[in-house]
Amino acid sequence: MSEASSPTAPPRLEAIGLSCRFGGVHALSDVSVRVADGQIAVLLGPNGAGKSVFVDVVCGELQASAGRVLIGGRDLTHSPGWRLVCHGVARTFQVPRPLRSCTVWENVHGAASRVREPNEHHHASARGRAEQALARVGLLHRRDSRPDCLSLAELRKLELARALALAPRLLLLDEPMAGLSAAEIDDTVGLLAELRAQGIAILAVEHVMQAVLAMADVVYFLHQGSVLRSGPPADILADRRVVAMYLGVPLGAIAG
Amino acid sequence: MSTFVESTLTTLCLYVVVAQSWNLIGGLAGYASFGQVAFYGVGGYAVALLMLDASLSFWVALPLAALVAGAYGLLLGLPLLRLRGEYFAVATLVAAAATQALAAWQPAFTSQGAGLTITTVGTHQTTPYLGAGGFTLLFAGLAAFSVGVVAVLTHTRLGYALRVIRDDERLARAVGVRAGWTKLTAFAVSAALAGLAGGASAFRLVTVTPGQMFDPTITVLTIAMVVLGGAGTVFGPVIGAVALTALTTAVDAVLPSSRDLVLALVILAAVVFVPRGLGRSGHMVRLFAPLTELRRPRQRPLLR
Ligand SMILES: Nc1ncnc2c1ncn2[C@@H]1O[C@H](COP(=O)(O)OP(=O)(O)OP(=O)(O)O)[C@@H](O)[C@H]1O
Ligand SMILES: [Mg+2]
Numbered sequence: 081m082s083e084a085s086s087p088t089a090p091p092r093l094e095a096i097g098l099s100c101r102f103g104g105v106h107a108l109s110d111v112s113v114r115v116a117d118g119q120i121a122v123l124l125g126p127n128g129a130g131k132s133v134f135v136d137v138v139c140g141e142l143q144a145s146a147g148r149v150l151i152g153g154r155d156l157t158h159s160p161g162w163r164l165v166c167h168g169v170a171r172t173f174q175v176p177r178p179l180r181s182c183t184v185w186e187n188v189h190g191a192a193s194r195v196r197e198p199n200e201h202h203h204a205s206a207r208g209r210a211e212q213a214l215a216r217v218g219l220l221h222r223r224d225s226r227p228d229c230l231s232l233a234e235l236r237k238l239e240l241a242r243a244l245a246l247a248p249r250l251l252l253l254d255e256p257m258a259g260l261s262a263a264e265i266d267d268t269v270g271l272l273a274e275l276r277a278q279g280i281a282i283l284a285v286e287h288v289m290q291a292v293l294a295m296a297d298v299v300y301f302l303h304q305g306s307v308l309r310s311g312p313p314a315d316i317l318a319d320r321r322v323v324a325m326y327l328g329v330p331l332g333a334i335a336g
Numbered sequence: 337m338s339t340f341v342e343s344t345l346t347t348l349c350l351y352v353v354v355a356q357s358w359n360l361i362g363g364l365a366g367y368a369s370f371g372q373v374a375f376y377g378v379g380g381y382a383v384a385l386l387m388l389d390a391s392l393s394f395w396v397a398l399p400l401a402a403l404v405a406g407a408y409g410l411l412l413g414l415p416l417l418r419l420r421g422e423y424f425a426v427a428t429l430v431a432a433a434a435t436q437a438l439a440a441w442q443p444a445f446t447s448q449g450a451g452l453t454i455t456t457v458g459t460h461q462t463t464p465y466l467g468a469g470g471f472t473l474l475f476a477g478l479a480a481f482s483v484g485v486v487a488v489l490t491h492t493r494l495g496y497a498l499r500v501i502r503d504d505e506r507l508a509r510a511v512g513v514r515a516g517w518t519k520l521t522a523f524a525v526s527a528a529l530a531g532l533a534g535g536a537s538a539f540r541l542v543t544v545t546p547g548q549m550f551d552p553t554i555t556v557l558t559i560a561m562v563v564l565g566g567a568g569t570v571f572g573p574v575i576g577a578v579a580l581t582a583l584t585t586a587v588d589a590v591l592p593s594s595r596d597l598v599l600a601l602v603i604l605a606a607v608v609f610v611p612r613g614l615g616r617s618g619h620m621v622r623l624f625a626p627l628t629e630l631r632r633p634r635q636r637p638l639l640r
Contacts, residue, residue: 141509165512177507179500181568190496194512246511 090153091116092250092281093138098147100130100137100305107133108305110147113283115250115298120272120282122292124316125302126326131285132174134302135252138283139171140164151250165195168249172239172256174285178227184238185223188214192245206245213244216271233264240271251275253284257291269295289317301326342468346540348581349475350533354554355561355573356482357529362559363567364486364495365522366502367417370425370555371432372530374412377549379405379531380538381439384452387462387539394463398535405531406524413523417516429552436550451545454538463539471540478536479574482529487570489525498522502568557584560603566613575614 093115100108107130115121123131136142138149140161149157151167159167178187189210196205214220217237222230230238236256243251256272257265269291272282276295286292292299296313301322308325309316316322354376362368382401386392392400416427456465466474489495497518500508508515538544557580565576580599587598 139510141506160514161509162512162514165510171510173507173510177504177510179503179507181503182499186496190493190500191511193493193496242511 089117090150092119092152093283094150094153095134095138096148096150098134098137098149099145100133100142101145106305108137108144111302111305111307112147113300113307113310115281115283117249117281118276118279119297120276120284120295122296122299122313123283123285123302124287124292124299124322124326128304129302130305131302132254133305135171135254135283135285139169139252165246168247169252170243170246170248170250171252172236172243172254174254174258176227176232176235176239178230178235178238178242180227182227183223184214184219184225184227184230185210187227187238188241188245191242192247195246209247210241210245213241216244216274217241218267232259233261236260236268240268244275248280250281251283253282253286255285255287257286257288260288262290265291293317339468342472344581344585346468346472346475348577349472349479350537351558351561351577351581352479352574353475353482353533354530354558355565355577356479356486357526357533358555358558359486359562359567359569359573360489360498360526360529361519361523363562363569363573364490364498364502365519366498366568367420367519367523368425368559369428369523369526370559371412371428371430371435372526372558373550373552373555374428374432374435375405375409375527375530376534376537376554377432377435377439377546378408378527379534380541380544380549381452381534382531383535383538384454384544387454388452391462394539397462398532398539401535402528402532405534406528408531409524409527410520412527413520417519417523432550432552432555436546439550440546451543451548453543456542465542466539471536474536478532482532483570483574485525485529486573489522490570494518494521499568556603557599560599560606562613564603564606564610564614569613572613579614 091114093113095111095113098108098111099106111130111134113121113123113134123134125131133142137144140156140159140163144157147157148155151164151169154167156164156167179190182190189207192206192210192213211220214223217240219234219237219241222234227235227238236259240253240256257268260268265288272284272295276282293313298310299313299316300310301308301316303325309319309322354372357375358369358372379401382404383394383397386397386400387394412431416424416431419427455461497508497513500511500513501515501518505515534549538549541548561576561580562573563576564579565574566572583602584595584599587595591598
């Protein structure tokens, strides 16, 4: 659409002051994140920082107790999860969630059939989109396999393919590279860079530093539910406070 | 064909329709309804009342009865589909019992316990009685229709939506499936199919009573057929219906008094030994999952 290319276009994702509580636990407090079209933002932070909760709140799986979620300038804070898909939001899960009773193809094609792009009018296009998504992640040769036969790397690819089949404009990826080998990480980084070049906005939760440095345009460092620092990856990783918290050691222990 | 063969075939086809109706909501969507007979009964009473009071032809009354049953499905589904698993099962069971009580309590439905009798002879008849051969054809047609409905639904986006809802409702939301509406649609279509079967049965029986039209045995037998044949598959319920109709017919001929006992044993054995159904390695209904877990070691997730 044309709004994306104009310089004054609203960011694809704008989370403003998001908070989320579980009883007494403040999983998120006042978190603001912006991701523009064609940008990769990385959410960094130690275990339990609230990264997955953030993804869940943005895609409508969890309700925010305060704050707003704007997608392409539209307020979708209280929209149910299924509706966000119609607004071009697709996600992957930290623990892959394939349909185990379906083949790889059925998993991806089923998702593709859920959305209709404005200029499409035939279910042949869902087929095409599914095929393209599988080809992109390099899983086309496994199309007739069951998820139970896939390796972890292949399951991660399936997660990604299913999200791509939804024709997203914003991708929320929860640790898409966890558990992958160095070569597989390079492949995924290459793929995400390609998607960015297409104008897709990507928010990735990621622990793999090599990947963060290679692809991130902006990094948000989350700690105990708040954004401690945000900025270009090099700056964030040079911050002694960040490194100390990330490693869970006292500040003085790190030679500066 | 002998009358015996015809009536057995008719019963078989009747069960295929009800089994496919259950398969839609219990097999495809994973919501094990224990009240399917409610829609069967509503369909039956709708046909009887439409033919008696509105003097409609059976051929008009039958599709209308399916609509009425479908609407009743919507009405019940709206609150009940918020429940899951055993809670949904029990709630549907209670809803069916309540529906039966309502029918028994309403004087217009029972004519003081004697039942409603559809006029099939004389000047007041709206449609001539079909006869044994006619009913076999009618039910065979309905059975083919119900298999067709399930086959088509399985291969549409609704079919995928139901599978995601059955296996992982969280994933369903993530791929844009509106679970509430999808379940409701499936439940209404399932109720309409059961209503179709009940409506046709009412005409076949001529006299309908609440005890007969809302007989819980119909639900139990139906569930057993689907689970035995393979829940969630297109032809599993047909296989199950053939197997159990053959069995009940055989037991009735040999040991008429032990029918329920034999059936119960076979159903138990089927759930334990053929948990995925004879028809295919189809997915098990959640409700029976604890039993199957006894035999298969639980799969450990790769992560976490
Ligand atoms: N459903 C829930 N109920 C209660 N507390 C929760 C729930 N989900 C998350 N939390 C809590 O919220 C906090 C953030 O969890 P979250 O899963 O977002 O961490 P994370 O940053 O994704 O960590 P990880 O790197 O381990 O995935 C944790 O303290 C967690 O215990
Ligand atoms: Mg997480």
